[in-house]
Amino acid sequence: MKETNTTWKANLYNDKHAFVYQYGEGLIDLLTPKEGERILDVGCGSGQLTAKISELGATVIGIDSSREMIADAKQKYTHIEFLVMDAVDFHFNEPFDAILSNAVLHWVLEKEEAIKSMYRSLKAGGRLVAEFGGKGNVQTIVNQLRLSLAKRGYEENANLALWYFPSVGEYTSLLEKHGFRVTLAQHYDRPTELADCESGIKDWLEMFGNAFFNDVPPAAKEAIKSEVQQSIKGKLYSNGKWYADYKRIRVVAIKE
16 A cells, blocks of 8 residues: 555546446455444445445445545545545554455555554454455566566566565465454456456556556656557457456455
8 A cells, every 4th residue: 555656546446447346345245244333444445335334234434545535435425434544554442343355455565564453453253354466466467567667678667566466375374373263265366357448458557557657758658558458468358358367365354
């Protein structure tokens, strides 16, 4: 989160990347929010899943490190509390019955600090339901992006450590190390259709990979994005549609 220097663009997120929260709706079935429960949405983005939890009768708070996303969430869902907080270090006076986190934890390079923050914020017996990028996530896109950056001399950009994509064994071991009991763990392929059939990969890079282009002039940035899209077309373009090669981890864990 704060380590990535990623610029979040709420309009682009909501317009062309709604799949992030739409896929996350399945997590709410695992979370099973109950009326009167106190629930925390870690990395709530612009608040769509937070709002769905609220509709089920729970008292929910959404936190995110992006001020722009939190501002957008507050504007849309005025009855819900949204706060700018970082996943690696957040504190509340009253613990929660459950924590939801969708498509966020792969942005947190200080993964053990995030796990400790979530554990500390749950009641005894409280549950964590999370999904995020796992080992091999967007590997086709990112490998080509690194090649395209490096061949133009942007070596530092090409070597940027932007995400944390663990194996399921690695992440569940970290959860157990910090006191959680893991009750569900999955690693699965989820090819994800992108919204724009013309510029799907370029839009994806603009939304999620913009930190790779720090100090890259606009013309070079556009050339790199175009080259990446064209180079991987044979792998990620099918029947007139672009797909991102997502691989996800989904976990459910209990604070013992």
